[in-house]
Amino acid sequence: MNNMSKNSCIIFSDLDGTLLCCDTYSFEGATPALEFLRKKNVPLVFCSSKTKAEIMHYRKKLNNYHPFISENGGAIFIPVGYKGFEVDYTRVEGDYWVIELGTRREVLLKALESVCARTVSKTRGFSDMNAEEVARLTGLPQEEARLALERHYSEPFFIMEGDPGAVLREIENMGLQWTSGGRFLHVIGRSDKGRAVRLLSDIYKNNARDINWITIGCGDSLNDLPMLKAVDKAVLLKNLRGVYDPGVRVPGLLYEENGPAGWGEAVLRLIQQYGPTD
Template sequence: MTKPRLLIFSDLDGTLLNHEDYRWEAARPALKRLDDAQIPLILNSSKTAPEIRNLRQELANTDPFIVENGAAVVIPAKTFGNDEEQVVNFGAPREEVLKVLAAQRESGARFRGFEDMSVTELASVTGLDAESAGRAKERLGTEPLLWDGSDEELTAFRAALAAENLRLVHGGRFHHAMGIFDKSDGARFLLGKYREQHGKDAVIAIALGDSPNDQQMLESADIPVVIRGVNSDEVQLPSAKHAMRSIKSGPEGWNECVLNLLFEYGY
């Protein structure tokens, strides 16, 4: 019997990357197995294109990737017959998001976004080095922010953004102001491209994430994997999805779950 083709979609912070120091080495065994089996690993994160490009170099990853919670999909040259790299955009551009946020601040909303912070300040808040913090500020369609108001004010703020056709999504560390898109949009788009490429061969989509920010991506996958983390208990999937949940957190849990799934499917 022919093995199905697997496609891996993975969140980064708190999932493939350790929440404290952003390291991925604990997942090295599973990453090598994916590479040996030529199974695409599609990074799907709130991180920016420059941030993910840098990490892809470390991982020797050459697959498409999804940036800023689905703001854009980047398709490397020669992936689907395309001669040059392609960028497919979803949702509102960042300029529109910042304009709405500025109006909300004038109305009394209390928050600090990446646009408000210098590279040094952002490095201090995130634990990133200055170069990495600079990459994090180069955004296409989203604005991460730290909320400084009350829970009641946050509810009102969320509603005000919704009235402007924007969403506020809570990730592992920041809230993300963004257009009407999420991580599942880019994942579904790429899944369609791979299924078209492979014709009649079965393609099974596996998604790994650790926070409510990953909810839609996990729901859209054939096999959702919830990695243990700070907010993972808030991820509640439909019972029909039969989600896998890791025992360990971060890259350790990622490694174990991916290795188990590869064994299950004969890789």
């Protein structure tokens, strides 16, 4: 960094159980921090296990026009023409440049099927459910549960019968990854939140070189670990059981209370510390 460069932050944030309350999906309590970020023009990038359709719903609700990362790092969506950035994208989808990182869901579903056969177990995933069942399991309104079913790069599931350890090991043996977002296990390809966050951070850094970018990550679950490892300042919130996920260990990790109010406090504190100052 030279003396001329000014500091700014990029906030990468999980949604469920982090910016959104794990039971009500409300972001009440985070409003002062959200307004502050908007005033200071700090990019707030949603990085969630949620689908593109769900994240678009929350972007609208939260008045957010920044890039976002869907399905645990399956894809990065950048609004076409965003900040005049030059982006090496995979394709254009409506108003977005898409950088595809994940493994297609059809491949994941086939793999999960053979994992079950090999380990003599039974799983139940979103592909087996309708919106009503997803709504019942997640507490989401049925309209939002329908958006959660529009998946392309991941499959949330739970294990109904069999040895969970064997199922997870077999997923790894097939060259895929599993993670946990609090309520469900997820099977994903070789992509994760960390890979997507690194790539998107580099896009900011390469396109806005006059700014000394400091990356901040906020999450509450194991699926956030790769993201928290990929940022300069990592914040862990208590999970839906009211404890810090014991699987999330990162050097220098900052601990915060749960929910949108805890999120807001952490974000305000870090922005005041790291900028932008004007």
